[in-house]
Amino acid sequence: MGAVVERHEIEVFLALAEELHFRRTSERLGLAQGRVSQTIRKLEHRLGTPLFVRTSRRVALTDVGQQLRDDLAPAYRMVEEAVARAIASGKGITGMLRVGYSSPWVGDLVIRAADTFRSRYPDCAVHIQEVQLSDPYGPLRTGALHLQITEFPVLEPDLVTGPVIFSEPRALIVPARHPLARRDAVSVEDLADTVLVSMSGDIPQYWLDHHYPRTTPAGRPVEHGATATYWQEVPTLVASGKGVSPAALRASEYHVRPGIAFVPFHDAPPIEYGLLWPVAGETARVRAFVEVVRRVGRP
Structure with missing residues (x-):
């Protein structure tokens, strides 16, 4: 047997x-x-x-x-x-909806939206899971997820980008003893005097260039150093002196640890977060959840 x-x-x-x-x-x-x-x-x-x-x-x-x-x-x-x-009842918005999120503060929003969605559509179950930045669109393409909220930009021909739901100010994560840690704010130009810790994986180059630039707005080169497979590794790499890393300022509320400091940018554009789903996967369930997320708003 x-x-x-x-x-x-x-x-x-x-x-x-x-x-x-x-x-x-x-x-x-x-x-x-x-x-x-x-x-x-x-x-x-x-x-x-x-x-x-x-x-x-x-x-x-x-x-x-x-x-x-x-x-x-x-x-x-x-x-x-x-x-x-x-x-499910067999009619209306039913079945299983699988929703992904890319960071804890996005997860908070997705959970609130899912609670509202379930109260409106009790015959539709919602499954929520985190999406790793090292493979940001893989779960959507394999069918493991129906839609997700993630950092823009997204320029993929097989994926639909929905509305921007919210945006977050940027900060620079630096070692606690780094000279920039004593600043009230930093400039994007300061990146030319640092080494960036960035992400690795199946990530589009345009996305990496947007969040981890190779040059400053004035054209000065930005050195890249260590890379992380999972974002949770980034604060550890920064604390160990491997470099600095841009992030959402809100990350300081979720990833506090000894040895690092979050310094706001005074001139960097905010990080935009929006909805995303496969071109061939737009269903009544997806449209209904998109509408709920738009109403629930920012995390």
Whole structure:
């Protein structure tokens, strides 16, 4: 007889296979981190093979884990939607809507919008998850998400950009002992005297150039140094003296840690956040959620 896999084990496995990080997986699922680890260990024991390679620095899928993810993910999404359709009334705005967000303050807005959306459309379930900046449009393109709120600009022919929902002032994250940390504000021209910590991954070059410029407005070159795969790594790199990094000023409310300071820009344009969905994926559910987000407003 083959191994029997519980639905909650599949959910935990697929979440960890996407996040490749136990803490983020526990936060996404609302489970204790120890519960996530225990579930994966039990699943690996039942299947008789490791699914993940764990070290002190990273989590990665084994070949078997990759195959299991590729086999399970589409089927699991079909099960989710089938259950949602069974619960729904069969008319109106029903089914499952999967919504992504790119940062904690955007997540706060999405959660508020989802609460309002559910009260208006009780037959439509809403699933919310964070989208990593290292692969900003991958979940939309694979069908894992129906829409998301993210940093603009977005210039992708297969994606629709909706309205800008809100904008945030920019700041520069600097080491606490850096000379710029003593300033009340900095200029974009100051970037020419620094080394930038930026992001790496499947990110369009136009997006990187917008948020992590190679030159200042006056044409002075800006040196680029270390890169991060996940944005949460950026404050650590800055604190260790690897460079400085632009960010939304609001990040100072969510990513406070010793060794860094957030200094506002006095001349940088704000970061705009807007809605995004696939060209082929505009449904009644998507349109209804877009309208709710526009009414709920900024985070």
